Amino acid sequence: MPYARPTLTQLRQQALQDVQNGGIPGVVSLLRFSVLYVLSMVLCGLAWLHYGYIDWVSLQSVPWTAQDEFLAGWAALKNVFLKAATAASGSVSFAATGTSTIPAGTPITLTGGYVATTTADSVTTNGMTVANATMAAAGAAGNVPAGTIATLSSPVPGIQTSGTVTASWTGGADIEDQTSFRGRTIAAYQAGGTNGKPMDYVGWATDVAGITRAWCAPNGAGAGTVVLYIMLDKAQAAHGGFPQGTNGASTADPRYATATGDQLTVADAVSVDQSVTDLVIVCAPIAQPTPFVIADLGTANTEANQEAITDALQDMFTRLSSPKGTWQPPGAPYANGTIHPNMWEEAIAALGLPTFSVASPSAPVVGATNGCMPTLGTITFAS
Structure with a gap:
C-alpha cells in the first residue's frame, strides 16, 4: 500500500507529545509562546519540507511520474526527445508586372498579425509571382488557410503589395506538452527495440x-x-x-x-x-462523419449542455476512432475504427444529465472502406 505522508498538523501533534510525554524530564505542558513550543514548531516545519522533497524525488525516479528535465533524461535513454515548436511554411502569390520578382528575405505580413519571410526569390509567370515563405515565429497558429491575405511589408517594384496564400501552410506546431511526451516515453520503454x-x-x-x-x-x-x-x-x-x-x-x-x-x-x-x-x-485518413440525434433532454436542452455533449462526443471519437484496415496493438478491443453504442452512451452519461437518449445512430459505426475513419458529424438536439 502507498506510504501515508504525515500532514503538518500530525507532525506538530507528534512533536508536542514527544516533549510532554518524557522527551524532557519535568515538562508536562507547553505554553504557546514558550521556547520549547516554538522550537518544536520550527522542527516540524523542517521535517514537513523534508517529507515533501522526498515525495518529489520519488516522482522523478520513474518515467511515468517524472517531469521536465527529469522526464527528458528518462526519455533520452530510449532516444525519445521533446518535440520542439516548429514554424509553418508555404507559398504566397502576388500580381506582378513583367518579370518582376520578390527577393529572398522579404518580410510578409499575413492576416492576424503573423509575419513571414520569403526563403527564395519568387518565380513569375503569366502576371503572377509565387514565393515560398516561412513564419518568423514557431507555433501551430502559423498554419494559415488558403486564401489568407498576405501583404508585402515594404514595396517591391513591379509587385502588387497585396496577395494571397495559395495553399494551406503546414509544418507549424507548438512545443510538445508533458502529457504527450510522457506517453511517447512510456511507449518506448514498452516497445523495446x-x-x-x-x-x-x-x-x-x-x-x-x-x-x-x-x-x-x-x-x-x-x-x-x-x-x-x-x-x-x-x-x-x-x-x-x-x-x-x-x-x-x-x-x-x-x-x-x-x-x-x-x-x-x-x-x-x-x-x-x-x-x-x-x-x-x-x-x-478519410473522414466519415457520423450524424447524431440526441433526444429526451427535456429542460436540460440548453446551449451549455449542447456544447458539453458535443465536446464529449468529439473527445470519444478522438480517443477511440481509427482508420479501417490499420494495425491494432495486441489486446485492443476494437479494430477498424469501430465505435459502439455503449461508447457514446458512456461519454454522454458522464455529464450527469437528468435524461437523454441517442435516437441515432443505433448500431456500431465502422469505417466503410480501408482508410475511412469515423468522425463526429452534425448533431441534432431535441427536448
Missing part, C-alpha cells in the same frame, strides 16, 4: 512535431508497402486535425508519387528509420 514492426512506424510518425495520432497498415497498398495514416489534432485544428497536403512517399523513394505538405514532412522523417525495402506511403 525497433525492428520495423507496426508499432515502430507509429512511433516514428508521432515523433514528428505536430503529429498527435498515427496508425500503420502493413501491406496497405500491396505487398511490401506500409501505409501510415496521421492526424495533427492541435496543429491543424482548423481543419479538424486532418493533415494538409497530398498523400505519397518521401522524396528519397522514386517508386511512388512524392507526398506534399504534412504528409511529406512525416514521410521524410520516417525514411531515416524505416526498413530499407519498405515502400512507406503517408496518408490522411
Whole structure:
C-alpha cells in the first residue's frame, strides 16, 4: 500500500507529545509562546519540507511520474526527445508586372498579425509571382488557410503589395506538452527495440512535431508497402486535425508519387528509420462523419449542455476512432475504427444529465472502406 505522508498538523501533534510525554524530564505542558513550543514548531516545519522533497524525488525516479528535465533524461535513454515548436511554411502569390520578382528575405505580413519571410526569390509567370515563405515565429497558429491575405511589408517594384496564400501552410506546431511526451516515453520503454514492426512506424510518425495520432497498415497498398495514416489534432485544428497536403512517399523513394505538405514532412522523417525495402506511403485518413440525434433532454436542452455533449462526443471519437484496415496493438478491443453504442452512451452519461437518449445512430459505426475513419458529424438536439 502507498506510504501515508504525515500532514503538518500530525507532525506538530507528534512533536508536542514527544516533549510532554518524557522527551524532557519535568515538562508536562507547553505554553504557546514558550521556547520549547516554538522550537518544536520550527522542527516540524523542517521535517514537513523534508517529507515533501522526498515525495518529489520519488516522482522523478520513474518515467511515468517524472517531469521536465527529469522526464527528458528518462526519455533520452530510449532516444525519445521533446518535440520542439516548429514554424509553418508555404507559398504566397502576388500580381506582378513583367518579370518582376520578390527577393529572398522579404518580410510578409499575413492576416492576424503573423509575419513571414520569403526563403527564395519568387518565380513569375503569366502576371503572377509565387514565393515560398516561412513564419518568423514557431507555433501551430502559423498554419494559415488558403486564401489568407498576405501583404508585402515594404514595396517591391513591379509587385502588387497585396496577395494571397495559395495553399494551406503546414509544418507549424507548438512545443510538445508533458502529457504527450510522457506517453511517447512510456511507449518506448514498452516497445523495446525497433525492428520495423507496426508499432515502430507509429512511433516514428508521432515523433514528428505536430503529429498527435498515427496508425500503420502493413501491406496497405500491396505487398511490401506500409501505409501510415496521421492526424495533427492541435496543429491543424482548423481543419479538424486532418493533415494538409497530398498523400505519397518521401522524396528519397522514386517508386511512388512524392507526398506534399504534412504528409511529406512525416514521410521524410520516417525514411531515416524505416526498413530499407519498405515502400512507406503517408496518408490522411478519410473522414466519415457520423450524424447524431440526441433526444429526451427535456429542460436540460440548453446551449451549455449542447456544447458539453458535443465536446464529449468529439473527445470519444478522438480517443477511440481509427482508420479501417490499420494495425491494432495486441489486446485492443476494437479494430477498424469501430465505435459502439455503449461508447457514446458512456461519454454522454458522464455529464450527469437528468435524461437523454441517442435516437441515432443505433448500431456500431465502422469505417466503410480501408482508410475511412469515423468522425463526429452534425448533431441534432431535441427536448
